[in-house]
Amino acid sequence: MRIIKFSLQDISRNIWLTIATITILVLALLSVNTLLTVEVLSRHAIDAVKEKIDISLYLKVDASEEQITSLKTQISQMSKVKQVLYTSKADALRYFREKNKDNPEVLTALRELGRNPLSPSLVIAPNNVEEAPQLINEIKQIDSNIIESRDFADNTVILEKINDITKKISEVGLFIIMIFVFTSMLVAYNSIKVAIYTHRREIEIMRLVGASNSFIYLPFVLSAIIYALVSVVIIVIIFYPFLGILQPYLEVFFMDYNINIINYFLDNFWIIFGLQFLSVSIISVLSSWLAIRRYAKV
Amino acid sequence: MIKLVNVSKSYLKNFKILSGINLYIEAGEFVSLVGQSGSGKTSLVKLLIGEEKVDDGRVIIGDWDITKISRREIPYLRRQIGVIFQDFKLLPQKTLWENVAFALEVCGQPQSKIDKVVLSVMRLVGLEDKKNRYPHEVSGGEQQRAAIARALVHQPKILLADEPTGNLDSINANEIIDLLLRINNFGTTVILVTHNREIVNQLKRRVIAIEKGCVVSDKEKGKYLL
Numbered sequence: 001m002r003i004i005k006f007s008l009q010d011i012s013r014n015i016w017l018t019i020a021t022i023t024i025l026v027l028a029l030l031s032v033n034t035l036l037t038v039e040v041l042s043r044h045a046i047d048a049v050k051e052k053i054d055i056s057l058y059l060k061v062d063a064s065e066e067q068i069t070s071l072k073t074q075i076s077q078m079s080k081v082k083q084v085l086y087t088s089k090a091d092a093l094r095y096f097r098e099k100n101k102d103n104p105e106v107l108t109a110l111r112e113l114g115r116n117p118l119s120p121s122l123v124i125a126p127n128n129v130e131e132a133p134q135l136i137n138e139i140k141q142i143d144s145n146i147i148e149s150r151d152f153a154d155n156t157v158i159l160e161k162i163n164d165i166t167k168k169i170s171e172v173g174l175f176i177i178m179i180f181v182f183t184s185m186l187v188a189y190n191s192i193k194v195a196i197y198t199h200r201r202e203i204e205i206m207r208l209v210g211a212s213n214s215f216i217y218l219p220f221v222l223s224a225i226i227y228a229l230v231s232v233v234i235i236v237i238i239f240y241p242f243l244g245i246l247q248p249y250l251e252v253f254f255m256d257y258n259i260n261i262i263n264y265f266l267d268n269f270w271i272i273f274g275l276q277f278l279s280v281s282i283i284s285v286l287s288s289w290l291a292i293r294r295y296a297k298v
Numbered sequence: 299m300i301k302l303v304n305v306s307k308s309y310l311k312n313f314k315i316l317s318g319i320n321l322y323i324e325a326g327e328f329v330s331l332v333g334q335s336g337s338g339k340t341s342l343v344k345l346l347i348g349e350e351k352v353d354d355g356r357v358i359i360g361d362w363d364i365t366k367i368s369r370r371e372i373p374y375l376r377r378q379i380g381v382i383f384q385d386f387k388l389l390p391q392k393t394l395w396e397n398v399a400f401a402l403e404v405c406g407q408p409q410s411k412i413d414k415v416v417l418s419v420m421r422l423v424g425l426e427d428k429k430n431r432y433p434h435e436v437s438g439g440e441q442q443r444a445a446i447a448r449a450l451v452h453q454p455k456i457l458l459a460d461e462p463t464g465n466l467d468s469i470n471a472n473e474i475i476d477l478l479l480r481i482n483n484f485g486t487t488v489i490l491v492t493h494n495r496e497i498v499n500q501l502k503r504r505v506i507a508i509e510k511g512c513v514v515s516d517k518e519k520g521k522y523l524l
Contacts, residue, residue, distance in 0.1 A: 002403055002404075002406070201387070201389060202389060204387065205387055205389065205400065205401075206404045207372075207376070208347075208376060208381055208387065209376065209377075209400070209401035209404060209405070209448065209449075209451075209452070210373040210374065210375075210376035210377035210401075210405055210452065211373060211404035211405055212373045212405070212406070213369065213370065213373065215404050215405070215406065216404075
């Protein structure tokens with residue numbers, strides 16, 4: 001209890017220094033959490049693109065259902081194939097009409113044509129995006145007279161670009177975090193150093209009257225842990241409203257993909273903020289320990 | 299009992315602040331340690347409280363050889379040796395009572411014990427009525443008495459007084475010396491470090507004189523002869 005009392009005394013007597021230290025720690029945590037948000041969003045974006053990667057086989061208009069079913073079975077049995085979706089001529093027409101419902105000119109042209117010009121198709125989803133090029137090769141080798149054309153639109157290029165951007169963001173973010181960690185250590189070190197200077201007479205008297213070393217050190221170490229706790233609490237208070245503002249924009253941007261960044265931070269609350277508390281505590285305690293060893297020799 | 303065997307200490311190369319000191323002080327003695335400024339008196343005090351370590355020789359307190367005392371053991375040594383200084387070393391933002399209690403608080407003593415012990419030492423030094431005053435609200439002599447009370451809370455076997463009257467007028471100085479004598483009468487060994495000739499000569503107790511880091515005189519019922 002007395003250690004807590006001395007620690008709180010130390011914090012209140014150096015209130016401006018405490019505020020400065022906590023501000024720096026909060027800024028460091030803000031950069032960490034912003035980077036984490038970018039990381040989560042880019043992961044979602046990659047997943048979304050991955051879902052888009054598929055291979056379409058357009059079949060001849062006069063292909064029979066038996067021929068199509070046989071081809072579908074043949075492709076489904078391939079090891080690199082996750083699933084094969086069959087779109088009949090009628091379905092294709094229905095999707096086309098649905099897609100162009102706001103485009104009367106296209107619909108009029110279709111009506112004037114007087115017949116369904118669309119081909120039936122098989123949409124093949126690969127098991128693994130990385131295996132898509134090999135799968136494309138295998139599909140190219142299928143010898144079937146009902147295949148009219150093959151669409152191998154390669155989304156892997158987009159995927160590579162996203163991966164590349166994410167990697168660059170992570171690298172820059174890591175650099176920013178390193179700077180903040182270093183700054184935080186310096187600030188925490190300096191704060192404890194000033195606190196020790198403020199308490200130098202008390203420390204001198206404590207030493208004289210036989211206070212144990214831990215009784216002299218622990219209030220400063222506890223102060224460092226309190227800095228860490230307060231900064232994590234502040235970051236929780238300011239970060240959730242920020243996510244609340246971000247969420248509607250994300251919903252628009254990732255339309256059709258169920259992404260909820262607030263839920264992600266709520267579901268992983270203890271892991272995210274617990275780890276941050278632990279890390280900031282370690283950084284602060286380490287810097288305090290260095291300051292104590294140097295300036296409060298017993 | 300305090301025993302120093304061939305103790306030497308230097309801070310600079312080729313300059314010994316203490317050189318070949320041999321001393322034996324019985325438990326319960328009242329000893330004045332005299333010498334000019336820079337003679338090595340304060341260095342000797344620092345060795346006795348473990349603030350400095352000897353370069354050569356041995357320092358024994360009771361049956362404890364503190365020559366190579368570890369950092370961990372120093373607090374336990376300091377609970378057995380009360381120390382007072384010329385500048386009192388009181389905390390200005392604490393009352394006299396709080397200053398004295400602080401010495402027990404930082405050693406983790408329970409509040410009930412603190413209240414009891416502080417009351418008894420405040421009575422002993424005659425500050426019971428001024429316990430709630432702050433250091434700046436009392437005289438220098440009373441501040442020194444508060445410092446003595448703080449030094450006594452652990453019931454030390456030895457009381458080291460490093461120039462305790464240096465900042466006091468003669469009336470207050472005499473009061474402090476009387477108090478030290480009373481404490482000595484309870485069986486506490488008192489080592490008075492001073493260069494106040496008048497006080498030493500009045501005491502008529504053992505006087506150890508140090509000059510240039512060496513013991514130059516050690517006499518029972520001695521006088522300040524330097």
